[in-house]
Amino acid sequence: MHMLYETGSFYDEMLEPCGTPKTHYETVYRALHQLPADELRRKHETAQNRFLRQGVTFTVYNDNAGAERTMPFDPIPIIVPSAQWARIEQGMIQRVSALNCFLEDVYGEQFIVRDGIIPEKLVLDNPAYRPEVAGHSCAPRNSRIFLAGIDLIRDDFGEYRVLEDNLRNPSGIAYVYENRNVMRHVFPELFRSQQIMSIEHQFGVLHETMLNHAPAGFRGPGLPRAVLLTPGPYNSAYYDHAFLARQMGIELVEGGDLAVLDGYVYERTIRGLQRVDIIYRRIDDDFLDPLAFRPDSMIGVPGLFDAHCRGNVSILNGLGNGIADHKGVYAYVPDMIRYYLNEEPIIPNVPTLLLNDPEQREYVFERMDRLVIKNVGASGGYDMLIGPHATEEEIVLFREKMMANPEQYIAQPTVKLSRAPTLHQHDDRVYPCHIDLRVFAMRGGDHTHVLPGGLSRVALKEGSLVVNSSQGGGGKDTWVLQERGGLVC
Template sequence: MFNSYKTEPFFDHMFTSNRDPKDHYSRFYHTLQNFSEMELREKHETAQLSFLRQGITFTVYNENISTERTMPFDFIPIVIPPEEWALIEKGMIQRTEALNQFLEDIYHEQEILNDGVIPRELIVDNPYYYQKQVQGMEIPLNNHIFLAGIDLIRNEEGKYLILEDNLRNPSGMSYVYQNRYVMRQVYPEFFANHSLHTLEHQLSHLHEAALAHVPKTAKSGTQPRAVLLTPGMYNSAYYDHVFLAQQMGIELVEGRDLVINNHVVYMKTIRGLKRVDIIYRRIDDDFLDPKAFRPDSALGVPGLLEAYRRGNVAILNGIGNGIADDKAIYAYVPDIIRYYLNEEPIISNVDTYRLREPDQREWVLRNLEQLVVKNVGASGGYDMLIGPHASQEEIEMFREKIIEEPHQYIAQPTINLSRAPAYQGERFYPCHVDLRVFVIRGKSTHVVPGGLSRVALKEGSLVVNSSQGGGGKDTWVLKGEGSDQ
């Protein structure tokens, strides 16, 4: 099966440089050998059809035309041994705690700015993510980060690095569950000899954490009511919204389903208005309240910010979180961890060049063909240069962009992203992968075991985003000796 498979010069999750399966993959590898080519082909097709039948899709927007697609699925999982997972878990808890303290500080005393750890203009002059409207507000648990999606990669040595923080509306948790569901349905043989951390009870942690944010004015002695606020069925992550609302046992609502009376939020029902205490919103800040943000928004709820300000409703994730996952702030996160926690980062950042600084900008402009350049206001793989794979014309275009708006871009070295086998087109070949880990924060912090492994299914591609041709893999965290979780 793997006669032509090449690992070098990359770190491979499944194989050693001699093409022997690594210890934590050996059981999977030997089970795989029992399948014929026809069986693999049939199972692969069955898996793709399962996603289609269940309506597991996302929307790709290109030149104002939207296309509905199923998420491509690859059946070879990413397997994480227990000692590696212990490191990831500690790193995720540390990072989200520091970022939450940063958000609490930025919207109150701003001590980190007063002490000169982060340039003040990076925060207060940020036109995208700093929301002055919530300055000084008190929120339940002082917790701005209810759900985080932290993107990890592994470099040539296999070292874990944090690529990106997603603290506003991280998507993809539904795919974690559906990847596991399809694996168990189509490839049950793989699970016979593995002891894995399960996903069955993880969404109860999400529900419990949401209800922990009950606002101070909620009626005591009654169960707080939480809802998931969606932009609607045309949003690219709508499947994610539907799945999470169903699994958490809360109502899925749109802005038109909510109304504000006397600065209190109510949901319209056939039995009249019902008070809403907690809103897990999947709408960006700008569209939440046309009275406070964009007046042309038809997605939000007029008066919602004032209800939030008065402590009558909790909004998860917090308004203004974007200032902490801005790509320009990313370069300072190690300093943020040291400042608030007095600890060294457990998992490092990718080295990052700050292009607003003249000496770093000049060096980057001389070496664009070796670097990755990202727009700090973009996501999903858009407005991004991968120097070694770019044409001279693309490099020159980005050179002009950086000179014109240096504050708008960061640069990073091109990392030989780790790879894992994928089965597509009736053959196995190596593909680059990353991992989005989901962190749930309420009265305590819980890291969902595994996460969303994304794979660049286009051979040779470094872009794992589903909108750019990427797909998903199941992620297994092996139980350690004596584990009962």
């Protein structure tokens, strides 16, 4: 394998600007170079076929039709040295703690709004804010976050920055494990002489963290009973749902499997009704309970919200968490860290401009060809303008949308996302692709645990900045190097 490309002005994960491998990549770099091209191709094909045989898929919906696809996989791993990972870990613990404080506050006394740290309109008029949840202190142990997925990027100086927070239903843990399993099976030689932090025991930690969210009304005996509530097999992340339930040893249920009686939730089983104490839901707020939210929901559980408010069942992640995912609220997270924790952010945001501010809006209109503009309510790379790659016609059309609804958009500078060597799927060529990293943090009470590594997503289309699988992106295995003597994979 030969890496013929130049790093240019981008930060490269593996290579120095002169083309030599970074110290922590030297072993993998040498091992890859020793593989003949046909052997590397065969291993790559074996990896893709393994994903296909095991049914590691996601669903893309276009024009009201769903297409199930195998997750594209690239065999060249992302490697993070232990010192860098320690900083990421500290930054994630800090950020999740501040966001949990924000959620507790914004559905309680709203001190952060009263003190003028975040605009009242951005909270109360936000479509992601759930007024039904306000005033209900039913989050167990004051924890509204069970599992967070924080998306990180590296700029052209190699500094990590937070791109996005995902506190509703972050997906992707299944792919973290499947990427590791495939790498270990197909490329065992790349693991030799490597001290890589293990992820094998992490489901035990996730399960224990989940059980720490038992409702106030739980009295035993034994452990609380938990289930994972899915919309069903037609959901785009159903593989993730089924994988998580299986690995944690909990039931995978749909809305019709649950019933609320006298303020308690029960699962219908062949042994009769079984009391449920914790629901790890992968259904959005709107569809959880037709009596409290959307009455047309066919996938929810009537009476679930009332049972939750009585303290008889915990719902993870917390209802109303979407307000913390909002791209406009994202701009204020560094202020939240200072306000709630009296600390400076360890990992900063990408600088963000709010278009509901007239001065910032005018600034953006004058520089649209140099900025990235996002719809605050969209995800997966949809309704987004990447100015340097856009045509004049696209810019004009996007400006009209922004003028009609400015509070619906934010703008950010075009960050030179870091790149990593990627094996071309068709011609054995190694080429640079932009990447990001979704880090998963589990929170139980006052303790936050960060899964070592995470989901490295790669924009497989040359020159693309969009890493989402629905837009043609793929995944890489992520290795966190371990100090000697630690638990390795």
